[in-house]
Amino acid sequence: MSNFDENPFGEPGLNDPFSDPAIKRAVRSNLTNRGIEDYNPFAEQNPQQGTTQVRGASNPPIYSSVSAAQQPATLQPSSQEPPPPYSRSAQQSVPETFSPTDNSRDTRAGNSEQRPPNEEWRARREEPSRSSSYIPSRNNWPPLPEKCCFQPCFQQDIDIEIPPDFQKIVRQLYYLWMFHGCVLVLNIVGGFALILTGENYSTFGLGILYLLLFTPFSFLCWFRPAYKAFRSDSSFNFMVFFFVFFFQLIVTIIQAIGIPGSGTCGIITAIGAFGHTPGSIIVGTLVLLIALCFGIAAGGDLLLLTKIHRIYRSSDASVSKAQQEFASTFLRNEYVQNAASNVAATAVRNQMANAANQPRY
Numbered sequence: 001m002s003n004f005d006e007n008p009f010g011e012p013g014l015n016d017p018f019s020d021p022a023i024k025r026a027v028r029s030n031l032t033n034r035g036i037e038d039y040n041p042f043a044e045q046n047p048q049q050g051t052t053q054v055r056g057a058s059n060p061p062i063y064s065s066v067s068a069a070q071q072p073a074t075l076q077p078s079s080q081e082p083p084p085p086y087s088r089s090a091q092q093s094v095p096e097t098f099s100p101t102d103n104s105r106d107t108r109a110g111n112s113e114q115r116p117p118n119e120e121w122r123a124r125r126e127e128p129s130r131s132s133s134y135i136p137s138r139n140n141w142p143p144l145p146e147k148c149c150f151q152p153c154f155q156q157d158i159d160i161e162i163p164p165d166f167q168k169i170v171r172q173l174y175y176l177w178m179f180h181g182c183v184l185v186l187n188i189v190g191g192f193a194l195i196l197t198g199e200n201y202s203t204f205g206l207g208i209l210y211l212l213l214f215t216p217f218s219f220l221c222w223f224r225p226a227y228k229a230f231r232s233d234s235s236f237n238f239m240v241f242f243f244v245f246f247f248q249l250i251v252t253i254i255q256a257i258g259i260p261g262s263g264t265c266g267i268i269t270a271i272g273a274f275g276h277t278p279g280s281i282i283v284g285t286l287v288l289l290i291a292l293c294f295g296i297a298a299g300g301d302l303l304l305l306t307k308i309h310r311i312y313r314s315s316d317a318s319v320s321k322a323q324q325e326f327a328s329t330f331l332r333n334e335y336v337q338n339a340a341s342n343v344a345a346t347a348v349r350n351q352m353a354n355a356a357n358q359p360r361y
Helices: 021-034 065-070 088-098 105-114 117-130 167-196 202-232 235-257 267-273 278-314 319-330 334-357
Strands: none
Touching (some): 235 319, 267 278
């Protein structure tokens, strides 16, 4: 009856080591103390396995419920620096330093120092045309008041229209033209002084005529061609300037000589003005100073003629280029074409009328 509780259908437990009652009580007490929450079926696995399992949606990581409950959730500290505090003065200093639309005087001065002269001149010349409120510039020479009945006839701005390499010589040419006008005014004063010493009125009258004729015509005939030649690199205007300015040099030399009856206070006229009276000595000295001014003007003409001719020879200007410019500008002018067509039509009508009047045999 000792084996009454045994299973008749099971394996015999005679040689089973776990059939000992002491071993069964030890195993039962161990399971009771551990509890099911502390049971980890993967605790006995070797962590240094040859293959690494990839965690993903099909193989999520397994965490212990006890360790997850004991460890609170924490955020890792960021290494990014906090933004600087708001400062009104800092925001106001940004446009003054980094704004691309800054038009302050210091910024323009810094850009002009870094930019080459030619680049600065091109930017200054193209800036009005790029602006949205661009208004074509009006004529500004001669500088007349707004209430005057006459208006300026020419647009002249050396700083904008002339390249930086030629601005100096164009200004010198402009000052030379003004010096010629001042000498012609002094010539009238000298002619009036000669009248006081008993001379005739020819020098005074011709001096007024020279002032009224030579001053505007010299501006139109040799200064404006030189201005347009340097502005647009025009060979035709260079040719016109050399042709007219050469005669200007000859006329100035004749005026400095002072041939009697020529209407200028030259050297010969000054020598004849000296006399034995104190008044004639003063008049002779004044006329001699005017003759010296004519000589200075002739020297300035020769100097600038040489300098401009040297610039012309160093450029790509030539006579053939001047002829091409003449054909493209002058002959294609609307007024010239209309005049030529009118002359041709008149010639054709006259020829047809002559042919109709001839008798037929």
